[in-house]
Amino acid sequence: MCDLKPKCVALRVFSWMAIVVALAVTIVPAPAAGAGSSCADVVSLAPGERFAGWPGRPGESFCYRVDVESPGALLVGAAVPALADAEPKLRLRERAGRVVVAERGVAHLALWVGAAGAYVFEVAAQDPRAALGEHSFGSLFVAESDAFTAATDDLPPKDGADGEIDPILNPVTSPSDPEPKDGGDGEIDPILNPVTVLPDGAGPVVRARRGGVLLFDRRAVLVHAGESVRVPGPTALRFYDLCRQDAAADADAHFACAVPLSFGEAAGEIAGETHDDHDVLTFVLAAQRTVRLETRGDVTTVGALYDRRGQRLALAGDGEELGSRLVRTLAAGRYFVRVEGRHGAAGTYTLSVAALSW
Numbered sequence: 001m002c003d004l005k006p007k008c009v010a011l012r013v014f015s016w017m018a019i020v021v022a023l024a025v026t027i028v029p030a031p032a033a034g035a036g037s038s039c040a041d042v043v044s045l046a047p048g049e050r051f052a053g054w055p056g057r058p059g060e061s062f063c064y065r066v067d068v069e070s071p072g073a074l075l076v077g078a079a080v081p082a083l084a085d086a087e088p089k090l091r092l093r094e095r096a097g098r099v100v101v102a103e104r105g106v107a108h109l110a111l112w113v114g115a116a117g118a119y120v121f122e123v124a125a126q127d128p129r130a131a132l133g134e135h136s137f138g139s140l141f142v143a144e145s146d147a148f149t150a151a152t153d154d155l156p157p158k159d160g161a162d163g164e165i166d167p168i169l170n171p172v173t174s175p176s177d178p179e180p181k182d183g184g185d186g187e188i189d190p191i192l193n194p195v196t197v198l199p200d201g202a203g204p205v206v207r208a209r210r211g212g213v214l215l216f217d218r219r220a221v222l223v224h225a226g227e228s229v230r231v232p233g234p235t236a237l238r239f240y241d242l243c244r245q246d247a248a249a250d251a252d253a254h255f256a257c258a259v260p261l262s263f264g265e266a267a268g269e270i271a272g273e274t275h276d277d278h279d280v281l282t283f284v285l286a287a288q289r290t291v292r293l294e295t296r297g298d299v300t301t302v303g304a305l306y307d308r309r310g311q312r313l314a315l316a317g318d319g320e321e322l323g324s325r326l327v328r329t330l331a332a333g334r335y336f337v338r339v340e341g342r343h344g345a346a347g348t349y350t351l352s353v354a355a356l357s358w
Contacts (some may be wrong), residue, residue: 039063042120047074047141053123055133061124063093064137069116072143073213073240075256077108078123080135082302082340086125087312088135094120102213103222105310108255110222112215142240148194149238194241204233211243211256224282224334226260255310258282258336265352270299270341278340283353285332290356293326293337299347306336317342327356
């Protein structure tokens with residue numbers, strides 16, 4: 001039996017101290033939602049700004065904060081060199097207000113954000129055991145005040161001072177009204193008229209001339225140049241013209257602003273120096289086809305094929321030959337081709353896309 005001897009008192013004091021320490025460890029508040037990453041630092045960026053990230057360790061994440069000054073559409077993306085050992089993935093970690101997801105890709109994310117403030121995105125390797133190497137992060141943003149607005153049941157043409165249809169006052173038009181002209185060559189100006197509404201018995205169809213986010217009935221949809229989206233009618237809609245900006249061609253959120261490509265050839269140029277200089281093109285298959293993608297030119301190119309979500313499907317040009325060639329049977333859908341110079345090589349190239357008969 002233990003009495004009040006000094007040795008027993010010391011043991012009891014030690015036991016109580018151990019219990020208190022255990023309780024203190026137990027009641028530490030749990031981390032906030034989304035706070036369980038291994039981000040060592042958060043890089044703050046303005047919308048449209050691009051950042052070149054450094055290599056990390058296996059399992060390490062990188063966090064990027066984009067500060068917006070109003071509600072609007074926000075497109076973010078991460079990119080790595082085509083020959084990188086690890087492909088990136090991206091997720092929204094923190095938000096300042098309500099968001100509506102327009103498209104959730106593997107390494108890109110299109111959102112309508114409902115409040116000004118900071119939005120933090122986490123970038124890591126798709127394989128949690130791998131280390132994300134050299135990479136980049138970029139964003140595009142269009143404020144609510146800069147969105148094109150229209151009601152699909154009320155599209156009267158608005159005259160300018162000269163009595164002609166004013167393309168600035170009529171960013172969205174229907175075929176029953178005179179199409180806005182640019183006043184020069186008589187063609188529709190795609191800068192001033194990014195989308196057109198086409199009446200249809202099953203509901204209006206919105207056709208985009210450039211990539212952006214379409215918002216209607218509390219839904220948001222990422223649309224690519226030349227793509228059509230059926231909307232319930234009548235309804236009010238907003239179009240956020242993300243790819244109007246000159247910087248869009250250099251942003252890592254490049255899937256939305258990819259250049260439409262039909263079967264045939266397209267010419268391009270790689271400035272080189274860094275993997276940030278690359279071209280992204282997109283094509284659509286109406287049915288399953290065997291497709292051949294091939295580059296030729298005076299630069300050693302690497303070509304990567306991606307599905308709509310940005311998941312890489314195939315890679316060509318990992319040798320030392322100038323061109324790259326890829327043959328693949330693909331299901332119906334949208335696909336992207338990214339072309340870059342091998343190890344920063346610069347020069348011109350031609351990309352050809354052909355549907356094979358076998």
